[in-house]
Amino acid sequence: MNADDQNKTYSHLIEVNNLKKHYNRGEIKALDGVSTTIDKGEVLAIIGPSGSGKSTFLRSLNLLERPTSGEILFEGINILSPGVDINKLRMKMGMVFQHFNLFPHLSVLDNMTIAPVKLLNKTKEEAEVDAMELLEKVALLDRAYAYPSQLSGGQKQRIAIVRALCMHPDVLLFDEPTSALDPEMVGEVLDVMKALAKDGMTMAVVTHEMGFAREVASRVMFMADGRVILDDTPDAVFNNPDNERLRSFLAKVL
Amino acid sequence: MLLLYLSIPEWLRKLIADFYNNFIAKGRFKNYILKGLGITLLVTFFAVLLGIVLGMIVSIIRATHDKTYHDMTPGFLKVILKIVNTICVVYLTVIRGTPVVVQLMIAYFIIFASSNNKVLVAVLAFGINSGAYVAEIIRSGIMSIDNGQFEAGRSLGFNYIQTMAYIVLPQAFKNVLPALANEFIVLLKETSVSGYVGLMDMTKGSDIIRSQTYSAFMPLIAVALIYLVIVMLFSRVVTWLERRFRNSER
Ligand SMILES: Nc1ncnc2c1ncn2[C@@H]1O[C@H](COP(=O)(O)OP(=O)(O)OP(=O)(O)O)[C@@H](O)[C@H]1O
Ligand SMILES: [Mg+2]
Numbered sequence: 001m002n003a004d005d006q007n008k009t010y011s012h013l014i015e016v017n018n019l020k021k022h023y024n025r026g027e028i029k030a031l032d033g034v035s036t037t038i039d040k041g042e043v044l045a046i047i048g049p050s051g052s053g054k055s056t057f058l059r060s061l062n063l064l065e066r067p068t069s070g071e072i073l074f075e076g077i078n079i080l081s082p083g084v085d086i087n088k089l090r091m092k093m094g095m096v097f098q099h100f101n102l103f104p105h106l107s108v109l110d111n112m113t114i115a116p117v118k119l120l121n122k123t124k125e126e127a128e129v130d131a132m133e134l135l136e137k138v139a140l141l142d143r144a145y146a147y148p149s150q151l152s153g154g155q156k157q158r159i160a161i162v163r164a165l166c167m168h169p170d171v172l173l174f175d176e177p178t179s180a181l182d183p184e185m186v187g188e189v190l191d192v193m194k195a196l197a198k199d200g201m202t203m204a205v206v207t208h209e210m211g212f213a214r215e216v217a218s219r220v221m222f223m224a225d226g227r228v229i230l231d232d233t234p235d236a237v238f239n240n241p242d243n244e245r246l247r248s249f250l251a252k253v254l
Numbered sequence: 255m256l257l258l259y260l261s262i263p264e265w266l267r268k269l270i271a272d273f274y275n276n277f278i279a280k281g282r283f284k285n286y287i288l289k290g291l292g293i294t295l296l297v298t299f300f301a302v303l304l305g306i307v308l309g310m311i312v313s314i315i316r317a318t319h320d321k322t323y324h325d326m327t328p329g330f331l332k333v334i335l336k337i338v339n340t341i342c343v344v345y346l347t348v349i350r351g352t353p354v355v356v357q358l359m360i361a362y363f364i365i366f367a368s369s370n371n372k373v374l375v376a377v378l379a380f381g382i383n384s385g386a387y388v389a390e391i392i393r394s395g396i397m398s399i400d401n402g403q404f405e406a407g408r409s410l411g412f413n414y415i416q417t418m419a420y421i422v423l424p425q426a427f428k429n430v431l432p433a434l435a436n437e438f439i440v441l442l443k444e445t446s447v448s449g450y451v452g453l454m455d456m457t458k459g460s461d462i463i464r465s466q467t468y469s470a471f472m473p474l475i476a477v478a479l480i481y482l483v484i485v486m487l488f489s490r491v492v493t494w495l496e497r498r499f500r501n502s503e504r
Pocket of ligand 2: 054056
């Protein structure tokens with residue numbers, strides 16, 4: 001079976017089956033059997049109390065964290081099976097971090113073009129045209145030649161988002177993208193994410209922004225103790241939570 | 255003419271005679287000090303190169319071990335990494351635990367006893383010595399880079415080596431540039447023990463002059479001044495480089 005055949009046969013962009021991640025020989029179960037799916041164009045919001053395994057789950061999707069057991073099918077391929085080229089797959093899964101993680105020794109433009117140039121064999125010119133277009137979309141065209149240290153937090157995170165987009169990924173993973181921001185900058189980043197969602201970008205977003213989860217997400221997954229407690233539409237999750245843990249969690253954050 | 259000569263005070267006359275005797279007569283300055291300077295610079299230059307190459311390799315192995323060994327899936331690669339890392343640790347321990355002059359003599363009189371290319375042996379000895387210090391400097395630089403930088407690189411699709419090369423090492427290098435420069439200054443001065451294996455470096459040159467003229471002051475002060483000037487010039491260049499690096503981020 002070649003790659004094209006495989007591409008046609010998968011039914012979900014991402015399918016996770018019984019994913020477990022244990023630390024200290026099973027003493028800590030960061031993930032304790034998580035199963036879910038993410039379809040093309042979906043925005044999955046992942047919520048839950050601190051230590052519930054949200055980051056571990058998200059970082060397992062691109063194998064920044066190596067799960068102990070289970071299955072992750074990305075575009076029909078089990079990325080946990082031996083011999084899978086994880087670097088190839090990561091090119092199709094962008095990631096945005098809480099602390100931006102821009103490359104401080106590179107200008108904004110170089111931050112955005114280094115991966116397409118080195119990994120997709122684009123010419124510097126092609127990559128820059130692409131990058132400029134994206135910069136315009138997030139209203140940061142004038143900062144193209146700035147260095148990360150010259151940017152505000154909100155600007156940094158918007159650059160981090162377009163840096164990931166430069167690889168034209170099939171899915172974007174966000175781990176608390178607004179948690180490190182001053183309150184007045186949260187909006188500008190969420191706006192960019194909303195626009196992406198509208199454009200049909202597939203996203204998985206760990207967030208404490210319940211407003212964003214309610215408005216933008218197509219599904220909300222509530223985690224606790226390394227398990228998925230609830231995985232439903234925002235409406236079902238926020239409007240009449242009949243789960244006790246979810247209710248007490250929402251009471252705390254809302 | 256004679257009057258003129260007599261009008262010069264006694265001490266100055268002695269100084270001029272000394273100067274002439276130590277530096278001009280028999281082309282001593284040129285034959286011993288300048289030629290020695292050439293050897294000193296030659297040995298230092300190639301030892302620095304060797305030190306950087308060795309230091310890079312060892313530091314990357316050490317940092318890779320420290321960062322990834324714990325989470326690695328058991329297998330062939332893990333075993334190899336353990337072995338290579340152990341070799342590196344032994345190298346660092348031995349080199350940093352013994353005096354460079356002893357290492358130089360071991361290299362010359364034991365390991366390369368069959369070779370009479372003193373310059374080459376000195377380059378190897380000082381280069382291997384410097385590599386250990388450079389390795390620890392660069393390793394501390396790598397470890398000081400936030401893990402988020404690694405993760406950002408990897409999440410874009412770069413493999414481990416690419417992430418190191420494009421993202422981590424450039425930052426690590428910049429952070430440790432002053433420490434590296436200092437190491438090279440130390441190395442330049444350390445080559446002054448080359449005389450122990452009969453290599454005619456600058457310090458040995460001054461030694462020879464002293465043995466011929468029986469005066470220590472002139473040749474030693476001259477050599478000290480030359481070292482000082484080189485170190486000061488080099489420090490200038492490094493300061494300039496650092497400023498340039500820093501500006502590029504502002
Ligand atoms: N390297 C590790 N070693 C041991 N335990 C770990 C490690 N990483 C995470 N854990 C544990 O796994 C659990 C899940 O952590 P995780 O970071 O995924 O939580 P989270 O839901 O993202 O929390 P937060 O909202 O605080 O970011 C926690 O109990 C945490 O202490
Ligand atoms: Mg987290």
